[in-house]
Amino acid sequence: DTECYCYPGFTFIDENTKSLGCSQNFTIDECVARKDLVIHYNITTLDNIDWAGDPYSVKQNLEKEDCKKSCQEDCSCGGVLYSNRKCCSMYMLPLKYGKRHGNITTTAFIKLILGSTISHPPETSQILISEGNQSLILTMGLSLGSVASLCFVIAIGSFLLYKHRVQNYEKLLENKSSGLTEQFTLRSFTFDELDEATNGFQDELGKGSFGTVYKGILRDGKSKTIAIKRLAKVNEGETDQIRTEMTVIGRTNHRNLVRLLGFCVEGSRKLLVYEYLGNGSLAYFLFNMNKRPVWKERARIALDVAKGILYLHEECEGCIIHCNLKPHNILLDDSLTAKISDFGLAKLLRTNQTCSTPRTKGTAWYSAPEWQSSGLVSVKVDVYSFGVILLEIICCRSNIEVQVCSAD
Template sequence: MQKGSLLFLLHPNFLMAHASPILLLFLLLSLQVIAQENETNIIKPGSSLYPRKHPSSWASSSGHFEFGFYPQGSGFSVGIWLVGQPENTIVWTANRGDPPVSSNATLVFTGQGGLLLQTENGKENLIVDVRESVDSASMLDTGNFVFFQNRSVVWESFDSPTDTILGGQNLSTNYNLTSSVSRSNHSTGQYYLIMQGDGNLVAYVRSAAVDTRDAYWATNTYGSSLSRLYLNERGRLLLYAYPEERGLANSSQIGDKTVITYRATLDPDGVFRIYSHQFESNISSNGTKEWQNLNDLCDVKGNCGLNSYCSSRNNDVECYCYPGFTFINENRKFLGCSQNFTLDGCEARKDLVMHYNFTTLENMDWVGSGYSLMNMNEEDCKKACEEDCYCGGALYSRSSGSCTRYSLPLIYGKRRGDISTTAFIKLILGSTPTIPPPQSPTLIDEGNQRLISTMGLSLGSVSCLCFVIAISSFLIYRHRMQSYRKLLENKNSGFTEQFTLRSFSFSELDKATDGFKDELGRGSFGVVYKGILPGDKDSKTVAVKKLEKVKEGEREFRTEMAVIGRTNHRNLVRLLGFCVEGSRKLLVYEYLSNGSLANFLFNTSESPNWKERARIALDVAKGILYLHEECEVCIIHCNIKPQNILLDDSMTAKISDFGLAKLLRPNQTSISGIIGTAGHLAPEWQRNASLSVKADVYSFGVILLEIICCRSSIDVEVSNADEILLSTWVYNCFAAGELNQLVGGEEVDLRMLERFVKVGLWCIQDDPTLRPLVKNVTLMLEGKMDVPVPPFPSLSHVTY
């Protein structure tokens, strides 16, 4: 019996005229059947789903959409799909960051919370948390899964989109679509499309943390905070940015007799597309592409990693390394490329000539402001990059005649015919010592012999006089050295020895180090060797550094050593003495048995204890504070890195190599021209700007993040490209409230961890004025000063 016929029979006049007990019984049975038909897709609390047993899903009344378990990888995930052939189309996934579950899992609808996922090992996880009691749920024909309380909707999947919006669904302000990893892996991908509060719809690389330079598409519409994106049931994509309404796309219409469902999806390649699905016998088609926001896939940033560029052909994207670079992983090209040849710092020795080869690539572009922009011709542009050791590549624009130099890594490169700039890529081929040119022989005639004889006698006399003076000087020097040794042997000289630098001879240090045999490490200024100095009672182990790049004369060097020798702090490596004999300059330091912070953090099988790491970070901050504000003169270290932080027997951190760059006098505010080590350098180095104490604050910020995470600032051996740059990964975890990922699940004081992370992010800000003074850094680490929420640190200066 049809519903219309039944309503006619239930009319009061008909019932009064024709009522009978049999008819009334028939009508009641019919009403019960209709009620049951209308509730076939109503889900009651206590209902369950199973991956490989019936039921595995809940279907909408039309059968076009289903909610439940679907296969993913080697397991199963929970989501909503559009039923189709030869495969279903996933439009929503719950808990995308969780791994797939096994076939023994169970999904239970609880009336007190939502959907509870129970795994075979007894773990329970609320994958849909309604946070109030509900009495029913339903999979609607629109593709929306909803929960009801007294017939009122209290939760719906349309309010929590993943990578797709369906016909009739909104994307509201500050909500986003996040792409999937691939067509078959619906975990969180690397692109997202966000409806910003200013009315602008923008697509970003997910790792960018909303850095405007990493946006690759935008509608450039600006309205109110009530802006929203809407896909209507007829496939029209509308942007409501009050008071403006803008149509972004119109889908083709295919007649009224065919049921069509539309979806707008941010695909794994970062392109936003609209698809239409036609239904025949309740089975949808694979989907027809109706519209996409980008025609060239290389306009999507992030398809190719650092130091590589993108080239598109047809609808395929291919990544290529720049000349001189190789892929970090051939099977995972999104990780980018790297060079085999690296330099520690940027100052080459005078007897070392670097050989470069330049490759010219037409129609190239990459992202970044560069650190130098000048007007010059093409040849001068290439030469300027060749002579600049920080330059990894340059872009030359023929239209404007401008040359922009960039440091490595080169980011978001692409090559396309309509790009008018030319790229010069620098390739370091190697280094060889310079060989002095041979001198041409001189012909001597008889007329010059008398002159030569006279000059020979004169030079001989002068040589003899110099020899006599040298012997006298040596005897005087030897006498004074013996007197000095007697002074050192005096029992009352212990106090003097503690606070006075000792001047060593080269032969003493050569003997102490056994001919400089036992190398402890290499730094920016030279090589460090282990040595043993003899004493009255016990010998003393020391570290002897042979300086290679110090160019000061003997007088200036002794002056600087006197200043360094007067520094005395528990978090600084103590300088015991020095040697200066002509061009040979050596320093003698106290020996610290536990090595460097780099070995402590990166070369141990187990991560060091969190409390110990936190104490070391505070030790380093206090050491820098002493150099900047508490010693006799303000010393800018300029080369703070884990290799220059040493640990003593009690694991106290001590800073070494301070004062070897330059000393900042009290009447100066900045210093320029000093060379540090890439990886921990502040952005000012690349801009050739003057340096201040804030450069050391930046280096400390990088070290602080390394101490927190027990990994280096750039690590290519990671599973996700978002984690290569430590600063980006830390900020993403901080913004997402997932700081536990940084410490690998180690039990730590979360309040202290958050405080340390925020301090580190403030210290590595691109603008030096935003970085705190090291005094405030120390107070914030100790919890004596509040730490505001930091902005995202820039990426343009990161090099490796």
């Protein structure tokens, strides 16, 4: 006859009616128990046993002890079946009816709950601070103090820098008629900065009808060489020329145009700051050098000038007419890349627009006849000037010699 038994840790619900099944003799929901509740349990082994039901987890290639440990560490596990194929099948409670037979090779591990205890945290008064903890607290305190001091110094420095820049901005706003602050984001220099950069405006690079150009070095840690154009004969209300150059160059960006870096407007003192180009003007390169430049260099320079003019006429937001193109206003960098400069007479036009201007004309022998006679300005003005420059590049001589005798 078959005898019925309960699994270890379980008892019959009714001893007289064993078919009703078994129940745990100690009840606790291990997975939702209080955090201060410590559960004590043991694992009982039953050999040659198998039971019905589906496992909630199956783990392969586990040794017997690892299978037992898996159930021990899983609060949902009530028992596991371990086969010789190293297969560990984990079951939740309640466990189904099982049977034992000598031919069954499966081993069962059943979790037995022995009881529980409540753990009490130590009283605050019983917590002792060791010497190591004291050192840690001291170190953290010093570190936090250092960080706070550093933040204070940075805050003071930022405030002083902000105050200095506000003062510079207020100086710029004093000249309200210039209208520069609304149009540009170029760097605003003080006159003292540029005076220091040029060592009192001593190193003169060239002079034109609108002012003198000086060489300088910025003392901002980078020692960057710059060219500073100091406008002459500019009173408080005469700001059209500086506004023209900044309006034109400030909205352009091309490798064949001289780059404007910043400006200075302090009362009657008005200056423009450009990038410095070490090889001087095209006029010096063509006319004042003992050795005639090779054709390859001259062809590349002519192409650079043409690209710059094309950008001004067709690729900018509005058509820009330079109105004063000549070799003296074309500069060369260290790699002999030609860049157009001096936009003091430039005009901003819409596409295909022609305008009349009463303003001072450009250099006579480079200016288009219609501009000299009628004052009409169009892209033809620059095209004519470029044609004259192109002839000079080809011949390596000026189109007019102003210092020859009358017989010549």
